[in-house]
Amino acid sequence: MALKLGDLAPSFVAETTQGEIDFHKYIDGSWAILFSHPNDFTPVCTTELGAVGKFMPEFEKRGVKVLALSCNDVESHKAWIKDIESFTPEAQVSYPIISDPKRDLAVQFGMLDPDEQDAAGIPLTARAVYVFGPDKKLKLSILYPATTGRNFHEVLRVIDSLQLTANHSVATPVNWNAGDKCMVVPGLSNEAAAAKFPKGFETIEVPSGKQYIRLTPQPNI
Amino acid sequence: MALKLGDLAPSFVAETTQGEIDFHKYIDGSWAILFSHPNDFTPVCTTELGAVGKFMPEFEKRGVKVLALSCNDVESHKAWIKDIESFTPEAQVSYPIISDPKRDLAVQFGMLDPDEQDAAGIPLTARAVYVFGPDKKLKLSILYPATTGRNFHEVLRVIDSLQLTANHSVATPVNWNAGDKCMVVPGLSNEAAAAKFPKGFETIEVPSGKQYIRLTPQPNI
Numbered sequence: 001m002a003l004k005l006g007d008l009a010p011s012f013v014a015e016t017t018q019g020e021i022d023f024h025k026y027i028d029g030s031w032a033i034l035f036s037h038p039n040d041f042t043p044v045c046t047t048e049l050g051a052v053g054k055f056m057p058e059f060e061k062r063g064v065k066v067l068a069l070s071c072n073d074v075e076s077h078k079a080w081i082k083d084i085e086s087f088t089p090e091a092q093v094s095y096p097i098i099s100d101p102k103r104d105l106a107v108q109f110g111m112l113d114p115d116e117q118d119a120a121g122i123p124l125t126a127r128a129v130y131v132f133g134p135d136k137k138l139k140l141s142i143l144y145p146a147t148t149g150r151n152f153h154e155v156l157r158v159i160d161s162l163q164l165t166a167n168h169s170v171a172t173p174v175n176w177n178a179g180d181k182c183m184v185v186p187g188l189s190n191e192a193a194a195a196k197f198p199k200g201f202e203t204i205e206v207p208s209g210k211q212y213i214r215l216t217p218q219p220n221i
Numbered sequence: 222m223a224l225k226l227g228d229l230a231p232s233f234v235a236e237t238t239q240g241e242i243d244f245h246k247y248i249d250g251s252w253a254i255l256f257s258h259p260n261d262f263t264p265v266c267t268t269e270l271g272a273v274g275k276f277m278p279e280f281e282k283r284g285v286k287v288l289a290l291s292c293n294d295v296e297s298h299k300a301w302i303k304d305i306e307s308f309t310p311e312a313q314v315s316y317p318i319i320s321d322p323k324r325d326l327a328v329q330f331g332m333l334d335p336d337e338q339d340a341a342g343i344p345l346t347a348r349a350v351y352v353f354g355p356d357k358k359l360k361l362s363i364l365y366p367a368t369t370g371r372n373f374h375e376v377l378r379v380i381d382s383l384q385l386t387a388n389h390s391v392a393t394p395v396n397w398n399a400g401d402k403c404m405v406v407p408g409l410s411n412e413a414a415a416a417k418f419p420k421g422f423e424t425i426e427v428p429s430g431k432q433y434i435r436l437t438p439q440p441n442i
Contacts, residue, residue, distance in 0.1 A: 002223035002224070002225055002331065003223070004223055004331055004333070004335075004364075005333075005334045005335065005336070005347050005364060005366055006334065006335040006336055041429065041431055041433055042407050042433060043392065043394070043404035043405070043407065043433055043434045043435065044392045044393070044394050044395070044404055046427075046433075046434060047394035047395040047396075047404075048394075048395040050395070051395040051396060079429060080429070082427075082428040082429065083427035083428055083429050083431075083434075086427050086428050087425060087427055087434060110223065110225055112225070112226075113226045113227065114225075114226065114227040115226070115227055126226050139366055140364065140365050140366060140369065141362075141363070141364045142362070142363045142364070143225075143226060143361065143362045143363070144361050144379065145226055145360060145361060145383070146392065147382065147383070147386035147387075147392040147393065147406075148361065148379055148382040148383060148386065148392070148393055149382075149392070149393050149394045149395040149396070149397055150395060150396075151375055151378065151395070151396050152395060152396065153396060154372055154375045157372065158365065158369055161368065161369040161370075162366070162368070162369060165368035165369065166368075171264065171265045171367065171368040171369070171370070172265070172368065172369055172370050173264070173265050173268035173269075173370045174265070174268040174269040174271070174272040174370040174371060174372070174373060175272060175370070175371075175372050175373060175374060176370055183264035183265055183268075184264070185368075186263055186264065204308060206267075206303075206304035206307050206308055207303040207304055207307050208262065208300060208301070208303065208304050210262055210304070212262055212263060212264055212267075213264045213267060213304075213308060214264065
């Protein structure tokens with residue numbers, strides 16, 4: 001069963017490449033991403049964990065803790081890290097990789113892909129990404145199959161949106177990128193919006209005559 | 222409970238802006254995306270359904286059927302379409318929008334967002350995207366909260382990957398875009414790969430000495 005938005009992150013202790021980690025203690029008070037990959041020593045996963053390694057300064061800048069996970073054992077992960085850092089020379093795999101050989105976490109988080117199996121015919125993890133807020137609740141998830149490498153530019157984009165919208169009364173429109181205009185949330189009156197956004201806001205006229213499309217410059221820059 | 226990869230799309234008949242639609246008949250033999258939005262006449266949703274309307278030629282080119290869904294009624298959807306097409310003048314909302322006032326489908330597909338509620342305190346749908354293959358099975362999903370508009374460039378990117386990798390023995394690396402190099406899948410021997418990819422493939426040396434990173438030009442162009 002997959003996690004739903006708003007679900008509290010399951011609490012667990014896991015073996016990782018950086019020793020035993022208690023997930024709730026690890027993410028306490030921070031944003032966090034937990035992402036799974038199908039298998040060590042496979043091509044797409046190598047590019048993905050390299051990209052995350054390369055983007056670590058971006059995750060750190062945003063205060064986001066990062067944890068990877070697959071069903072392989074810790075020794076496999078450690079040997080594979082050398083390949084990852086060789087293939088992506090700008091990458092440092094400074095984040096822990098969880099070992100989940102019995103699929104306890106994969107089942108609990110809904111990460112398994114029935115189409116991808118190990119030599120014994122047991123399902124492997126898909127390419128899941130879970131973003132948790134400082135309240136340890138699920139804010140966003142993506143679930144891609146083994147054939148389709150993720151887009152970590154998109155992961156950074158949504159983290160920017162989640163962090164911005166958690167603290168300001170705006171939402172981010174389709175295809176938004178950091179620095180683009182934002183939408184004033186519907187719950188805020190025009191008077192409250194005028195007080196809250198010193199740069200002002202623009203109301204777009206639409207055929208219904210309803211005044212719900214209100215654009216404002218990104219408030220935290 | 223959210224859908225998992227490989228799950229068969231639930232069968233349903235729903236009221237839409239284009240009359241009653243039987244989902245399985247509607248998508249039969251095609252790729253399909255079903256995506257939900259929180260509420261008609263709200264700012265981010267207006268930008269999203271406009272973007273999808275603008276991208277319809279791209280979805281049609283890829284043979285992808287498109288269906289939107291929210292808990293609002295059909296009359297609301299129809300009135301709102303005028304606003305959507307006014308805000309995004311290049312958009313034609315030529316795809317049906319499902320009305321799911323009792324949340325039957327929202328619950329069945331795991332689309333609800335506990336943080337977003339209507340005036341009666343009943344949860345609204347989040348920004349879910351489900352991509353189904355011609356076999357009606359779930360290939361990929363994303364689940365974003367109301368505050369964060371989706372990236373439909375990313376949706377097109379993953380459809381390109383899903384369709385390519387379904388028919389060729391390749392997978393697509395991190396941050397891949399159509400036209401970029403692909404990865405030869407691990408299950409294919411070097412001999413079979415040489416026969417299958419007339420443009421050849423390149424094996425990248427890594428510290429483990431394992432020869433699993435094999436790049437090849439995108440095979441279907």
